[in-house]
Amino acid sequence: MAKLNQILAVEKGVKASSQRAVTDAYHAIQKAPLMSGLSRTYQPIDDEGEQLPPESTRVQVKVEQVLVDVGKALTRLFDVTATKDWANCHATAHVIVDNQVLLEDVPVTYLLFLEKQLADLHTFISKLPTLDPAESWSRDDNAEAWRADAVKTTRTKKVPRNHVLAEATDKHPAQVQVYNEDIVVGYWTKVAFSGAVPARRVNELLGRLQKLQDAVKYAREEANGYVVDDREIGAKVFGYLLG
Template identity: 55%
Template sequence: MAKLNQILAIEKGIKTRVYGEFTDLHQATQKPPLMNGFQKSYQPRDEDGETYPTESQKVQYHASEILERVAKGLAELFDITATKDYANCTARANVIVDGKSLLEDVPATYLLFLEKQLSDLHTFITKMAELDPGSDWSVDPSTGLFKTDTMSTQRTKKVQRPITLYEA
């Protein structure tokens, strides 16, 4: 029997592939010309009339073949998901950081939840604004916040001047 980590490694790929194929087949079956074929032959109206070549279009998708492909893909997806879910019922582990056990005998589903939360926390922290490295920062003891040396700059006031387009 496969280990839970092996199942988790392949589940996402299978899910992506099956959903992609399912979507493609669903879109293809919404187009009647691909599901219908025809063969047309033309007869002249009279003996001297013009003759036209026959036209035909083969059926490109058979409903039975499409349903077999969908059933095969979904069976594979259901199988891997059931295997994972049943393994999750019995899988347990300890969470150890720096040699110290923080959590013991934790269910696998909770470990997956923790993994997602830690990933989200990592994204949150890496996207936070940082202090400008071009300035010298120091901690203000009265507020506990970082500050730079005071800078003096000039600012101009916007003055609106009327523009005369035509003299009256």
């Protein structure tokens, strides 16, 4: 008997060694000389003739033996994978947040999916736009947005003015300089709105998400501790194929 996490720990190595064995077998059967053998002897016509030693080449690769070896290599992989997949049908755990069961009897395969999705969601939430902290914001339900304090500014208009440099005399006209003066003619009242969220809201969401991520990881570890029944599938498969 073993636990699911132990099966998962060896699965990668078993898969690699099985693939290597199959690859080696495939390359071996592509080399025709290794599967060829011969034996020949020499007999002179008469006893006075030259005697030559026999020659022989042994068959190094036999297809039937290759099939047996491949079967042995894959049998372990078939058994480990079957044990894992059968266990995945039963390995479940609760997702518990703040001592409350949020999700019941979640399969380990779904926990793995959930873990990946929550990681992506964490990246998304951390990039949410936040309100400019330099402004004072309040919620405006009518606009369904955040509203900054009103800012009042003036509107001016240039009005020409005359500046007398020298009064008129009986000999010379007055010397007058024309200039423009900015006169306040009105007031602008600007109110900024934003669809962003306060930084505290982002921090709140990230805090909740972190709790959920931790809970999913704990649940996955618990589910992976499920005691599995060893499955012997490979022997049946290759017993049929090679029998």
